[in-house]
Amino acid sequence: MTTTIELPEELRALIGEVARDPRSRLFRFTPPTCVTAPLIGRESLSARSAGWTLAERHLLATYREELAQALARVFHYLSLSRPGIKDMLEGGRNCGPESLGRLERLCGSSLSRRLEPDLGKELAALVEQLLGEWDQPLNRITAFGVTLLNDHRAANRHGYALLLDGEPGKAIEVLQKVYKDASRAHVRVYAAMNVAHGNSFVGTPAEECLDSFLLAVREDAGLLPLAPALVLAGVVGRLSIVADLGQRLNDAALYQVQLANEIVRVYEAQSFSSVEVAALRSVQDRVEGVAARVIQAAMATGGHCGSDAQSES
Amino acid sequence: MTKRCYLLDVTQLAYQSIEAVLAAADDLRPEHELDEWLEQRIEVAGGILIEEDADLARRNVVAEEPLEPRLQFLIEALRFSPANVRRAVAAANDLSNAERHVFFHCFVLGNGFGRYGEQAGVDGEHVRTLFLQAIDKLSDAVGDTE
Numbered sequence: 001m002t003t004t005i006e007l008p009e010e011l012r013a014l015i016g017e018v019a020r021d022p023r024s025r026l027f028r029f030t031p032p033t034c035v036t037a038p039l040i041g042r043e044s045l046s047a048r049s050a051g052w053t054l055a056e057r058h059l060l061a062t063y064r065e066e067l068a069q070a071l072a073r074v075f076h077y078l079s080l081s082r083p084g085i086k087d088m089l090e091g092g093r094n095c096g097p098e099s100l101g102r103l104e105r106l107c108g109s110s111l112s113r114r115l116e117p118d119l120g121k122e123l124a125a126l127v128e129q130l131l132g133e134w135d136q137p138l139n140r141i142t143a144f145g146v147t148l149l150n151d152h153r154a155a156n157r158h159g160y161a162l163l164l165d166g167e168p169g170k171a172i173e174v175l176q177k178v179y180k181d182a183s184r185a186h187v188r189v190y191a192a193m194n195v196a197h198g199n200s201f202v203g204t205p206a207e208e209c210l211d212s213f214l215l216a217v218r219e220d221a222g223l224l225p226l227a228p229a230l231v232l233a234g235v236v237g238r239l240s241i242v243a244d245l246g247q248r249l250n251d252a253a254l255y256q257v258q259l260a261n262e263i264v265r266v267y268e269a270q271s272f273s274s275v276e277v278a279a280l281r282s283v284q285d286r287v288e289g290v291a292a293r294v295i296q297a298a299m300a301t302g303g304h305c306g307s308d309a310q311s312e313s
Numbered sequence: 314m315t316k317r318c319y320l321l322d323v324t325q326l327a328y329q330s331i332e333a334v335l336a337a338a339d340d341l342r343p344e345h346e347l348d349e350w351l352e353q354r355i356e357v358a359g360g361i362l363i364e365e366d367a368d369l370a371r372r373n374v375v376a377e378e379p380l381e382p383r384l385q386f387l388i389e390a391l392r393f394s395p396a397n398v399r400r401a402v403a404a405a406n407d408l409s410n411a412e413r414h415v416f417f418h419c420f421v422l423g424n425g426f427g428r429y430g431e432q433a434g435v436d437g438e439h440v441r442t443l444f445l446q447a448i449d450k451l452s453d454a455v456g457d458t459e
Contacts, residue, residue: 007390008425014441015391018448025452029392038320038386038421 004034159191159198172198318417320405321362322381326355333358363406370403370454383421390420391448397455404454408447415440416447 007015012031019026159174172195179191333354376384376395384398393401408416418429419440426444430437 005423008419008423010425011420011423014444015448018445019392024449025456026391026448031391032389035389036382036385038383 005037006034007031168198168202172202317359317410318414318421319359319363320383320402320417320421321359321366322383326358326362333361366399366406367403370400374399386421391451393455400454400456401451404451405447407454408450412443412447412450415443419444420447 012033015026015031016029018024019029019031159171159178162168162171162174175191175195175198179195182191373396376398378395380388380395383402384395387393387398387401387405388395391401405413405416414433415429418424418433419426424432426440427437429435430440433440
């Protein structure tokens with residue numbers, strides 16, 4: 001989207017004057033009246049209340065890792081629409097160490113810093129394999145995103161990748177095994193969530209998928225601490241919709257939103273006090289707000305100079 | 314960056330800011346003031362992009378179509394070419410603080426010299442001088458235009 005702006009007359013006159021000066025290296029020209037607006041996103045940021053509420057402070061202190069992971073997921077989804085990554089992934093099968101290094105740089109160091117060394121190698125190998133084997137650009141992009149989902153379980157990622165590659169049967173098989181074998185609660189929950197996705201892909205009614213998922217996670221004693229992360233998954237889902245990653249991924253994202261909302265409903269009914277549920281919702285809103293504000297603020301940055309700019313001159 | 318008037322690609326800045334947020338997400342603590350924390354992350358992101366712009370300029374990387382709005386703007390308004398406009402961007406971000414603010418406010422944002430002078434409490438003629446210095450530096454960095 002490009003818009004034009006009018007150059008102020010005094011500015012045009014001055015530039016013209018400079019251009020006519022024999023000592024100037026500017027080309028001799030008459031400055032145009034209208035030019036492409038150099039910046040977009042000039043809208044002012046809406047006012048917001050600063051700081052965290054007490055409930056949020058508590059949740060942030062308790063679930064900091066989940067919050068970091070949720071933010072990481074936000075980035076991964078958003079990064080898929082980033083031209084550099086997209087171009088490279090669509091550019092062909094050649095994805096050697098140099099390309100991976102570039103990918104890593106584009107994605108920031110945060111993820112690789114958090115990955116265990118072995119997982120990093122595994123990730124590199126998997127990305128290379130997926131990029132080499134899959135023909136559709138969207139699949140390759142998705143594969144990359146999926147492999148970066150930081151749930152620390154390759155099989156889970158692999159199952160989800162299969163799911164998005166249109167092999168829900170295989171995916172369900174892999175993910176059910178993950179669910180059965182995994183010792184860590186959050187790995188089981190993600191596996192169960194992805195099994196539910198898989199079931200929805202093979203035509204199982206959504207309500208049935210949801211019920212089986214909820215049945216699985218209700219039995220999992222370790223679920224409780226994961227609630228914020230799962231709720232936040234809904235935020236990520238919405239953001240991935242915004243990022244317009246394609247219908248198939250959007251379907252999955254929509255389903256994730258539905259699941260997250262359902263989890264909140266379950267907690268409202270059974271596990272959390274109303275204060276805790278309100279706090280969860282507050283964190284959900286806040287994370288969504290953070291992501292939106294980062295984008296908004298960065299967009300507005302180019303167009304706004306703060307009041308201290310005046311004092312600096 | 315909001316306060317420092319650098320000429321950045323805002324889309325890249327958005328993405329880089331998200332990266333910076335994530336890079337520091339592990340360090341986010343309840344006692345942090347969120348606005349301040351976010352602003353610091355955006356500053357980090359802006360710093361990285363300024364470095365990247367400078368690197369592209371040093372390596373004489375030609376701007377490709379579709380041109381970013383900021384590059385298109387400089388090409389249209391000052392007749393730089395795609396081949397050298399990156400050097401102009403790098404030079405703009407390398408201006409002195411006062412020159413950069415004048416350049417950004419008066420040229421990029423299109424405010425008048427007098428208006429900016431009033432806002433900033435600076436004599437209009439001085440603003441004009443600073444603007445000319447800025448244009449000279451950009452022209453020198455770019456070399457021959459067209």
